[in-house]
Amino acid sequence: MYILFGKEKVFDTPKPERLLHRIIHIATNPGDLVLDSFAGSGTTGAVAHKVGRRWIMIELGEHCHTHIIPRLKKVIDGEDKGGITQTVNWKGSSGFSYYRLAPSLLEEDKLGNSIINKEYNSEMLAEALCRIEGLTYALSNTFDQQHGYSTERDFIYVTIQNLSYELLSKLSDKVGQ
């Protein structure tokens, strides 16, 4: 573990890949999905990857960028020679997707009312509402605004403007029958 991260002691309780290998081998089959919602140094994902399991790791610390992502890139590129690499004859392959979670859409004001989180700009708001309503987020050429669609006939228009009669009429004219 300390070879991978140099001499610097970054994690209090690093687990050897061998231990995770035993657990994953006993508890899962190839192709299964392994979840580590407190990824730490990323050992669970690294081992899961090397033994052909799919994985999801969640981490809120900055070491997600400084340690986990570089570590998994090495695993994928076959450049991680440590841990169980030789035992399982890992040569590298495949890849992963990385997502940054948005903050919660709603927060409470001083009176306990749910209000839109102030961190949300109009684009994030539109994207979030599309997701909640099950529509696909897309920028619209027609409305000069963010909106989404689910079929050719179903659209969502997201705005924090007052919805005046004039605005609704314009939207109605654009959408048509």
Ligand SMILES: C[S@@+](CC[C@H](N)C(=O)[O-])C[C@H]1O[C@@H](n2cnc3c(N)ncnc32)[C@H](O)[C@@H]1O
């Ligand atoms: C003890 S480490 C995890 C060790 C790792 N699972 C392993 O097997 O080596 C705990 C990690 O959970 C992260 N963490 C704590 N609270 C979290 C949260 N709410 N969401 C995501 N990660 C969190 C910490 O930043 C820390 O890196």
